[in-house]
Amino acid sequence: MPYNAHELAELLAPASATDAAALITVGLASTAYLLRGIAWDRPDPYQRIWFERPQLRDGATTRQPKATRNIAEKLDEANKDIVIFWGSQSGTAESFANRLARECQVRFGIAALSADLSDYDAHTISLIPTSKLAVFVLSTFGEGDPSDNATGFWEWLHQESRAEVRLPNLRYAAFGLGNSNYKYYNRVLDDAVRAFDGAGAQRLILAGKADAADGSTEEAFHDWKDKLYDVVFRQQLGLEDRHVGYTPGLSVVEDPSLSPIGQQKVLSGLGAKARSTSSLVKDLKIKCARDLCTSPEVRCLHLELDLAEHPELRYRTGDHLAVFPVNPDAEVQLLLRGIGMDEVRAATPLLITALEQGVRFNLPSPTTALALFRHYLEVCAPVSQDTIIELSTFAPTLDARDLLLRIGKDKESYATFVASTHVTIGRLLSLAAPDTTWTDLPLSYLLETIPPIQPRYYSIASSSAVSPKTVAITIAVQDTPLPGDSTIKIPGLTSHYLLAQAESLNRNTTTTTTVRRPDSQNTAPPEPMSIIPGQHRLFASVRQSKFKLPVLGTTPVVMVAAGTGIAPFRGFILERARLRAVGKPVGRMIMFFGCRWREGDCLYREELRRLVWDMEGTLEIVTAFSREGGDENRYVQHKVQERGDEVCKMLSEGANLYICGRATMARDVGRVVEELMQERNRWSEVDVQNWSRLAKKDNKWQQDVWG
Template sequence: MASFSLSNTFRVEDILQALSPIKPMSTPDTFALAAIAIGYATYLLKGIAWDKPDAHYYKFFERPHLSKSSANNEKRETRNIAQKLKENGKKLIIFWGSQSGTAEGFANRLGRECHLRFGLEVLVADLSDYDAETIAAITEEELAIFIISTYGEGDPSDNTTGLWNWLQKSKDISLLNLRYVALGLGNSNYKYYNRVIDMIAESLDNSGAKVLMPVGKADDAQGTTEEDFISWKEDLFAMFRHRLGFQEQETRYTPTFSVIKDDSLVPIDLHYGEPSRTRDKVKTVASCSPIRALAVKNSKELLGSSERNCLHLDLDITDNSDLHYKTGDHLGVWPINPNEEIERLLEALGCSKERDEPITIRSLDPDIKVKIPTPTTTIALLRHYLEICAPVSRESILNLRQFAPSPEAKIYLTTLGEDKLAYTDFVSRNYLTIGRILSLASPKAPWTDLPLSYLIETLPNLQPRYYSISSSSVVSPRRPSITVLVSKTPLPNDATQNVLGLTTNYLLALSNSLNNTNRQAQELTYSLTGPSDVLQGGKIFANIRKSKFKLPTLSSCPLIMVSAGTGLAPFLAFLSERKKLVDIGRPVGEMLLFFGCRNLDDDFIYRAELEQFERDFGEKLKIVTAFSREGREKVYVQHKVSEYGEKLLRLLEKGANFYICGRAGMAKEVERTVGEVMKANEGWDDIQLGEWSRSMKGTRKWQEDVWG
């Protein structure tokens, strides 16, 4: 049959001509061929000559109440912060740079309080929403506040990168009109404590900006981040009054959001608890996979102790073609709040009967976005979207007084909140959540004047907790696994009460459910089937986050790995991957693994697996253990690193990669110990050691995956 090309118009004659090589044998054959040609042409002309789609057909399915907002969304937001301030009549801009959400929460709290106490028009801004260079156009009439966290090895948060790069790389920046105040959030267990705020403040000063008070610093290592923020804020407000002449006024709660009960909403309109990333930026989206309901295929207990739990969980991503992981990546688990805390809070608020009523959350300020999926229900809000188990700060206790249902409740909160020593002593003996403090302050009368909008504004949003993946993507590409130490911390002055880790105890409950066991009396219960039963059958909401904690490209490169506790997880993946390489005949470099835990019998996780690796690798792998509670003296991994200094040096001379995974305090001690070994054996001074350290980290020969 002759071939022909299709264009936007077709003629029956064209098709007949194409069919011309087929010679009809009779009149019926002619009619049959003509019918075929007409039918074929009719089919090809569908949507062109007939049955054209209506360009406005979609409007029949549009929700009328969304059309206006859709039109508004078409108006592109400016990325010029100076223009934004001018357009909205704002005089105070609070920039936040946050990785975990703490700095963002502080910025929002500070913005509300500046408005309520001083009548200031405030814009709270994500640094990544604006072009950094436009900060130079902020006028002297305006004031900038920077609340910025440091994480990892002195790294800026994802949304601070733009400002960081502009200040570090640009030359001849003029910020003569900029007046600013700054607070840094960090952890002194890390070597580069609050490095980001220090570098930013130095760059601002060098560019001519005027700092109005000393840069504040909060230290999470001491557990004083909240109190450090409060103390800094008090100094800030004193500066407002005495230096800037701002007049303080009586504060009264003014909601930022409205929460409207709407019985007209049907179930299909509601969000019942599915996780959402409403503020994710391009960089975050690029580093994180979509959130999916993943099946936990296997769960086993790793510890021999009856008082502690450490879980190994195997997950299945087979049914999610858009999910992939690489060895060394992290898996984020989205937690669910425990039923006991939810019921306690519902009862304290006096809204237990309205838990399932549909509610819509709307922002009353065009510059503030609703970051909770809406419409939803009260029970979904408390179970899936708000951190109702977060500790209650002294400042929050004082702010609750305005909603007190009785004079007695107000006196209770005042007494507890105004005395710092009394508060510190109280929380050492009582685990305070929002539901617990409301119940303690008013055990009989409900807090009917406390609006849900206040909880939405003051409680953090539930965020995922990330765990190092302990499997190799080469060996188990569709079955990532994680290692989870279940957190159960006794209170300092009352060992009968425990602070239970939110996500780890949720996973413990799920593990017990899957295995139909209750090895340890479970203190909390959870709605394990999830919203609309989407987690039924042992599933969790999870996503995969890319990591830079990676094996070297060359399999022959030696490895030095230092870990404690569940920090062993990524090194199991490293060893599994190298074992696979050995199996297919690839050469692998020499490996030295340090692992620390409490004792040999009850706390040595993956002992059988590590012993098997030693047998499989032979002389290529040496595992060194450190037990902190075996003998009279505590032995930690840094002690073993010092003891094996000669072997460590030999591997470094061969070009070994150095890895540390575990708590930041441990990593800091290990780095200090390695520094002492290098100085003693190489005869270096501090300057030479610093140059070597920067070179190792700059070339990714030294990598850390640490927390807390």
């Protein structure tokens, strides 16, 4: 029944003052919503200023264009004649590429671009015109794997349509970094050269190869570089050496008014795919540290780090932890004294900028010289032959100049020098000119020459199922004797840094856990750094790994480890033990573990005994002791051979094989396993090679090894 106007007004009239207030509130809110952006909350036309880079505010009204991923376009835009691509895992290839680019400009006047492979789309290499040159400096690590920043390039090389790609305009040279202890020595270089040559590219000189196994990487690069200069630059291009001084690529200005940014660490040189497998770098608190052995030759530590402060940081059993070291204070202070920087100047803020637009450098700014030498540049790295020659131009005395030239210009003199003298750049300055300041040595030169600190990767020794907020690592602390003088010991940068952290932590704790130095070691290594009491933290990142337990907990596994290679297997065993504790069935586990002595060198000995007991026959540990006499003088591959029937039976029935440790050990164990399977199954050589290849492809055979 319809209402008239009077009845409708009475019906809608508020029954009380509260109803009236509610109606007014609703009306005002609706009006305000409809007028938003017109009468109020209008956009601030200057809001963009808060997000612009400072250099864009003065007269610039448009954003800088996004950097091109087309290398041909980049060479044209930057007016470069040569591109030097680098694929680097530990920073050596990157350092070589940067050095080569600088020398091309200084010595021959060729404008060169040092290019991270992950910054450009690999297929655009085919667009490089014949008027330009391309150089590739490529590292191979692990079992023939490319560096993280070269994964896109690697996939392009091996794509199915690869045969259709033609490179008739590409003129190139290539140098590879590898380790002959690995089965696929310099595989990345070999595959790249094969692909380029097959696509019609013109190789300018024979590809060079460095072998880290014999310590000749620097020497091999120097020899290959000299051939590049002589054959390509001098003979083919008709260029002559220019005798010009150092031309800085960075501007370094002291500005006390600036505030240095806080310590930051990033994983540089990673492609998009590699970045997706690595977490952000975080500062982690060290929860506890303990000694694992009392060996007279090597010291092993167990460190546990707290992830609770960083809930976004997660790991899975078998992953790696990338740890950033800190340089020893003694080396830092020696370098600062060498260039005449006192404490005040070393702590003065520096503004660092690239002098050439678009050039990237991996250093913080504003910062200080003290922060750079302590946290960002590897001042303990060996000094290259080229660097010694370059330093001679800044020598403060004629005697210093003559000494550096004698060492740097003669290959044999340099080899003898580095084999018998542990020389960092700070020590070299002091050795060449004792008690003399290198006043003419620019800080910019050091920042461009000293390689950046790279993280060291450790296999995680804990289980994410057991301790998701605590990550553990196993560290071997061992000095390396110089080849030409075994009395001179070189301390490991990261291992001794972690040792100093551990000892400082336990000096300042009230718990009963202590880190003790074995009595047989009567000389302590130099203190790597001054640890601030209560600040026992380190910068680290989690990197995902394919080194994983089978998805099915019932799948049997065979594990082979030597030394600190036991780390990921500790996590594997803890995870399986947890599954069994909650009533889940688990497959048989057998671990072959190699160490030096039965007493004092068997890592996690008591813990493993308890786990064997708890697993009630599911877990067996077979040990090999390489330094004990008699019949016990065996390596881990000998134990695998002794139990060959059982190992082959497990593998034939679907067990997974895991090997972790040094590459030489993994190679020997792999050879034994292949021989056992070939003999047991009466396979041909082709059959066993096909079996091992498919096992690795299907992740039934996994390795986590290092050189």
